[in-house]
Amino acid sequence: MRLDRNIRDNFLQREMRTYGRKNGYVTKGQHERLHRWLPKISLPKEARLEADSFAAPAPVVMEIGFGNGEFLTHLAGLHPEWNFIGVEIYLPGVAKAVARLEDAGVMERVRISQLPAQYVLQAQVPEESLHGVYINHPDPWPKARHVKRRLIQKDFAKLLASRLELGGFVELATDKPDLAEWMREVLDAEPRLRNMAGPNGFIPRDPDRPATKFEERGEREGRTSQFLHYVKGKFESCRCTLPSV
Numbered sequence: 430m431r432l433d434r435n436i437r438d439n440f441l442q443r444e445m446r447t448y449g450r451k452n453g454y455v456t457k458g459q460h461e462r463l464h465r466w467l468p469k470i471s472l473p474k475e476a477r478l479e480a481d482s483f484a485a486p487a488p489v490v491m492e493i494g495f496g497n498g499e500f501l502t503h504l505a506g507l508h509p510e511w512n513f514i515g516v517e518i519y520l521p522g523v524a525k526a527v528a529r530l531e532d533a534g535v536m537e538r539v540r541i542s543q544l545p546a547q548y549v550l551q552a553q554v555p556e557e558s559l560h561g562v563y564i565n566h567p568d569p570w571p572k573a574r575h576v577k578r579r580l581i582q583k584d585f586a587k588l589l590a591s592r593l594e595l596g597g598f599v600e601l602a603t604d605k606p607d608l609a610e611w612m613r614e615v616l617d618a619e620p621r622l623r624n625m626a627g628p629n630g631f632i633p634r635d636p637d638r639p640a641t642k643f644e645e646r647g648e649r650e651g652r653t654s655q656f657l658h659y660v661k662g663k664f665e666s667c668r669c670t671l672p673s674v
């Protein structure tokens with residue numbers, strides 16, 4: 430089965446460079462839901478995410494790399510006061526998420542993009558517009574020659590910070606110890622973000638957060654996940670000059 434040209438042209442992408450799979454098997458039922466929902470809830474390639482992208486204005490929270498949409502659906506149920514933008518490049522993941530979100534009855538407050546998070550943030554999300562960002566178990570790229578493929582990089586941290594509103598948050602999770610340290614080091618070095626556990630710190634696991642597929646996989650393989658929480662502060666813009674007396 431193929432998706433309509435209209436959907437492929439407006440909402441999906443093959444041309445942008447990403448590391449990791451984009452395509453895979455999508456069932457007939459999932460195709461049907463993608464055709465029904467993507468024109469309504471997907472952010473078209475040329476559009477910007479504005480307040481009127483949603484049915485009603487509310488703080489916008491993004492999840493990057495939502496996988497099968499389990500965490501995103503849970504969040505949308507937990508926070509009826511937020512709107513959401515979920516970004517995931519793997520089409521079968523998008524298809525699973527659309528089904529979950531529809532079944533949970535939260536579609537109205539969720540927008541989806543299958544474009545790479547770097548593009549969405551850079552070209553589609555206005556500065557200082559996000560209330561928060563969740564990044565759960567980003568691809569670890571463990572080989573030394575592949576670390577430049579990791580999502581969290583110095584420039585990406587800068588981009589993230591620029592898209593957050595003041596007081597906005599970034600929460601991350603990973604079950605890979607070297608990636609945990611890498612992310613912490615990169616994000617601790619971004620002057621607009623404050624590590625809420627203190628420099629070099631990790632926060633305890635929030636007992637209310639659902640375990641994602643990759644957290645569960647890590648547990649089965651004997652790895653305990655680590656969690657990071659950053660808040661955007663005024664540090665960079667503070668000139669801190671005292672008034673002359």
Ligand SMILES: C[S@@+](CC[C@H](N)C(=O)[O-])C[C@H]1O[C@@H](n2cnc3c(N)ncnc32)[C@H](O)[C@@H]1O
Pocket residue numbers: 447448449450493494495496497516517518519522544545546547564565566567568569580641642643644
């Ligand atoms: C290891 S999986 C984790 C999935 C899920 N968050 C979890 O915890 O189970 C990483 C996900 O990030 C997605 N991904 C990788 N690069 C991406 C990018 N540039 N933009 C958006 N999603 C991306 C992958 O397709 C994959 O689904």
